[in-house]
Amino acid sequence: MSQRARSPLTARLLLAGGLALLTLTTGCGAGSDESKVSSATKVTAAPSAGVVAPAKVEVIAGLVGCKVKIRTDADELREGVCHGKDGDFLITTFPEERFKLTWLDAASIYGGKYLVGTRWVVSGPEALLKKFRPELGGNIKQL
Template sequence: MGRVRGGVIVGCLAVAPLLVTGCGAGADDADKVTKSAKVSAAPSAGVVAPAKVEVIAGLTGCKAKIRIDADELRQGVCHTEKADYLITTFPEEELKQTWLDSASVYGGSYLVGTRWVLSAKPELLGSFREKLGGTIQELQGIGPDPGS
């Protein structure tokens, strides 16, 4: 019986540093995500929209038709009188950033929130920002400047 208790105690002591390290790493990772996320609530929005295509679409006044439903992202298209636009959501911030890095090849303006991106005509992004929050990001693109 004494050997069993001793084994349990040794096992617990061996695992304890891993648990403490794991908790510490999670807190640091949360700080990194908070610091790296460039999300600000719009003045009238008050809160940033959740990362779900259907909810974001509803907040913008449309019912999205899902085009992509994959592990890495979900994308829905909205058709309205003013314009067509895309709402893309991601299960993780890192996947959103990878998508934005890839989209930077094409350039353009995007409304970016926590785990979501809205792609629309630049003149519409401001009104969507009032409803959803987030930030408007300009991606440079590659190739010659069309204004040249």
């Protein structure tokens, strides 16, 4: 097996191990109060692979096999564009969930479907969103 073929599997295993460790360390505190868990620790699991897409444009792009070009790098969001044989799509990430909710509210005037996860959104053709969901998780939302 080539090094290239092992890289996505290795990344997924490391990510799954990190999430398991996070679950163990956050769930073992004496008197822990679930309501105090910040939105930054909540994750959206992929339905079949059990993978979680981190809120980083380059990592999400890598999970779906895209070499992303960053077009917006601001305090409230980062956005990258990917050009693929199946169509073009955007990956937008947010440092806080509230910025994502504001962005979605603004995007609702354009309509369309979006793949939405914790602190990230992928916009593109519906067929691509359905294809990416097993890798990234999230939910397809109609705005």
